[in-house]
Amino acid sequence: MISIVVAMARNRVIGAGNRLPWSLPEDMKAFRRITTGHPIVMGRKTFEAIGKPLPNRTNFVVSRDPALSIEGCRTVASLDAALDQASAPEVPGHDQVCVIGGGEIYRQALGRADRIYLTLLDRDFEGDARFPEFDWSDYRVLSREERADPFRFEFIVLQRR
Ligand SMILES: NC(=O)c1ccc[n+]([C@@H]2O[C@H](COP(=O)([O-])OP(=O)(O)OC[C@H]3O[C@@H](n4cnc5c(N)ncnc54)[C@H](OP(=O)(O)O)[C@@H]3O)[C@@H](O)[C@H]2O)c1
Numbered sequence: 001m002i003s004i005v006v007a008m009a010r011n012r013v014i015g016a017g018n019r020l021p022w023s024l025p026e027d028m029k030a031f032r033r034i035t036t037g038h039p040i041v042m043g044r045k046t047f048e049a050i051g052k053p054l055p056n057r058t059n060f061v062v063s064r065d066p067a068l069s070i071e072g073c074r075t076v077a078s079l080d081a082a083l084d085q086a087s088a089p090e091v092p093g094h095d096q097v098c099v100i101g102g103g104e105i106y107r108q109a110l111g112r113a114d115r116i117y118l119t120l121l122d123r124d125f126e127g128d129a130r131f132p133e134f135d136w137s138d139y140r141v142l143s144r145e146e147r148a149d150p151f152r153f154e155f156i157v158l159q160r161r
Contacts, residue, residue, distance in 0.1 A: 001095060002109065002112050003097065003113060003114065003117060004098075004106060004115070005098050005116075006119070007022075007118075008118060008120060008131045009022075009121045010121060010122060013126065014101065014102060014103060014106075014131050015101075015129035016126060017128065021126065026149070027153070035054070035098045038092075039086035039093060039094060040058070040059055040060065040099075041083065041099045043104050046100065052072070053072035057093075060074050060076050060082040061076070062076050062077075062078065062082050062105060063075055063076075083099075083109075106132060110134060114160050115159050119153060120154045122153055123151055139159060141157070143155070
């Protein structure tokens with residue numbers, strides 16, 4: 001199964017200046033819970049935003065630069081190759097491959113994802129990276145939980161019909 005894990009503002013913004021535009025500790029916790037033990041696939045810019053490999057997850061970084069090498073990560077030349085390698089039986093937790101961004105990678109992965117772990121913020125943010133438009137009717141809602149701190153947001157799990 002391929003899962004997208006994303007936090008998105010009401011206006012679809014997911015990033016600004018290669019950073020998250022908000023600080024939501026509860027969402028960071030949820031991200032850790034969802035992804036730990038599973039392979040994670042990210043774009044090179046998202047890796048730079050995070051700055052280090054995330055522990056207890058096989059980190060795949062997608063880049064068109066064949067010379068790129070990052071200690072603690074597997075660098076891959078295309079998203080397709082990353083998804084293939086991440087779902088190989090020897091990769092711990094390969095039953096669920098987590099695509100963790102950013103915008104360019106989400107755009108290419110959306111059509112292949114079975115599930116979206118969406119943290120939906122009930123606020124607009126300024127930014128330069130966005131999550132692609134999608135048709136909600138293609139998905140059924142597996143769960144939906146509201147939070148109010150430090151502002152209203154929701155944890156929504158969407159499964160492709
Ligand atoms: N809110 C969230 O949940 C969330 C999650 C993740 C990231 N973000 C935010 O999103 C922003 C980053 O997103 P972004 O769209 O700018 O960048 P990105 O998707 O993280 O990375 C883009 C890079 O990935 C590589 N790439 C993309 N498609 C490829 C392909 N088909 N084959 C090979 N390489 C490919 C290229 O790397 P090279 O240039 O090295 O070739 C490209 O420059 C940041 O602001 C970050 O904080 C937010």
